[in-house]
């Protein structure tokens with residue numbers, strides 16, 4: 530059965546089937562892998578740190594048997610591996626023998642050189658690029674200053690909300706102090722002090738801790754000049770750079786009654802976009818130096 534030219538969902542679909550079909554105990558040799566896409570069912574078995582080799586191979590075989598036209602793999606090893614060891618290179622070789630092109634993410638370990646993990650010549654490797662326009666989620670502070678953070682924020686907040694710094698509201702009952710809560714680490718925030726407020730965190734996270742603590746919104750500090758992995762969250766979020774975070778923290782310190790609101794995101798054209806995302810892995814090919822590995826950029830992907 531020919532399923533047509535669908536994209537990235539494919540591999541996740543087959544991988545999920547493969548994982549469902551084999552019990553966890555039957556995995557003596559799990560392969561470290563990073564996944565640059567969400568696939569809830571993969572959690573635990575094939576999520577932040579590892580995928581089972583036989584699951585990866587069986588996913589390729591199932592896709593080939595189904596007669597797909599293209600296999601899109603947003604999964605890979607954190608570092609390049611020997612071609613004869615890596616299940617993605619072996620699985621995609623079988624796909625090629627069957628006339629199926631495999632497209633794989635270059636990996637997300639950039640921007641240092643030789644960080645590409647998708648190195649075999651029979652895979653089409655892709656980089657991530659920023660999109661244009663940028664998605665700006667402005668933060669209005671009670672003192673009238675506007676800080677332009679980024680995120681995909683579909684929420685509309687009305688009025689101003691009390692603004693607090695995460696380092697000031699640790700969950701002391703659970704043994705946390707400000708040096709941990711400032712990063713909005715899991716369970717580190719005191720619900721009584723966070724509920725109904727907008728919170729400034731010193732790290733970029735999923736927003737889950739802030740949401741569980743009852744925050745209205747979260748301002749997340751990215752420790753660099755420019756954050757290009759724009760994402761969406763389950764509460765209003767704006768990601769700011771270090772300088773912007775310092776300005777917001779100063780305002781919080783300067784008043785008893787700091788307030789803020791996070792605005793719904795808007796499209797802002799960026800004259801320098803599109804450009805390759807900072808986190809995308811770079812060449813040259815660390816395994817086979819004589820093979821020039823071209824990384825393709827498709828304009829405007831991101832989360």
Ligand SMILES: *[C@@H]1O[C@H](CO)[C@@H](O)[C@H](O)[C@H]1NC(C)=O
Nearest residue numbers: 699704705706707708709710
């Ligand atoms: C805060 O908690 C961390 C982690 O539990 C600990 O290492 C650190 O010493 C604590 N800091 C203070 C000032 O108590």
Ligand SMILES: *[C@@H]1O[C@H](CO)[C@@H](O)[C@H](O)[C@H]1NC(C)=O
Nearest residue numbers: 689690691784785786787788
């Ligand atoms: C502090 O903010 C509250 C509303 O959040 C307001 O009612 C109160 O008047 C403010 N106090 C000062 C000193 O600005």
Ligand SMILES: *[C@@H]1O[C@H](CO)[C@@H](O)[C@H](O)[C@H]1NC(C)=O
Nearest residue numbers: 663755797798799800801802
């Ligand atoms: C456009 O992108 C560059 C990154 O190259 C960034 O420094 C700049 O702030 C962006 N401009 C706007 C308006 O977002």
